[in-house]
Amino acid sequence: MSTLDPGRLEEAQDVEAADPGGMLRQVASSAAQIREARRAAVEAGVAALAEDGRPRAVVVTGMGGSGISGDVLAAVCGLGCPVPVTTVRGYRLPGWVGAADLVIAVSCSGTTEETLEVAAQAARRGCRLLCVGGAGSPLADLAARSRGVFVPVRSVGQPRSTLWGLTVPLLVAARALNLTDVPDAVLESTAARLEDVAHRCRPDSEPFVNPAKRIALDLAGDVPLVWGSSPLAETAAYRMCCQLNENAKYPAVYGGLPEADHNQVMAFDGFFARGAAPSGPSDLDDFFRDRSEDAEHGLHLVVLRDTEEHPQTAKRRAASVEMARDRGVAVTEILAEGDHPLERIATMIALADYVTVYLAITLGVDPTPVPAIQELKARIA
């Protein structure tokens, strides 16, 4: 059983010992992934996808840490994108998808059954096909058989930590199709920002100067509501919840403004907000005794705050934070850095990724393996 021990985050050697699968190293490789994946996408001839002109729609299919590449692509293309960009998670390609559309199948292992199934449907319907994932995999074979473009991706360990290796080929394809403006200079500046986050969050930097360790300690024992203050930040919020689930084996609820102000905000007045949180190990109570007047662990609002917000949404964000604090709900804000949408989403994701790994470590949970996911796959095999 996992127990909370803030001391586990103090010394670099303890942090490393608590991370036998090297998840912190995997997270730190994000900048290198951007550079390597750009080269791989260019070498694989992704630009050839533009030869037949712009598709009617872009449909990304993938699961878990791979599927989210579609959300990141849509967020970076933004509301100004001339064609719809959508993500399909599951076994079926929607009926409207056809030969006029580009389908992008993403799977780090290249073996995920839902992704292979949807990619095969796309090939049968004559869609333009781009496959991104493990070399020599069933997905690579499918791309070859269907004369699709295939970009090989080197896994850095887990699919979810290979996020940028899996996403950058999609961005390179989208820029070839004139769906978004992500020049090499932006890929490079994003990589540089990720290196900077990695430096600030490195294992040997102590909790009082390490933003990720500090947030992890604040969050431990609480029930996180993770909200994004823009569509871009909402995608980062979803990613943070998935990383809380898979790295920290921790529950989390994601939302985005303004929608969360129409439903989730009610939780500020509910059971979890009053500190009547689910009973946990009693050492949690001691640890959180002096965190707030209410003493108990309860609801924790994590706001991923974009620098570009609709003015009304910015008002809603500020009012929501104030209302949470008035009610004794803990609040943490994570700020986007940079100007370009890619820099902004990548910096929020990077800091949040580190938070989830340090939360795992302080809870005594190994961040890397996902045994329940494996068990599920085995049960249905």
Ligand SMILES: O=P(O)(O)OC[C@H]1O[C@@H](O)[C@@H](O)[C@@H](O)[C@@H]1O
């Ligand atoms: O990227 P692929 O290999 O398709 O995996 C997709 C997802 O599969 C799940 O079962 C987990 O392993 C996730 O962490 C992963 O993101």
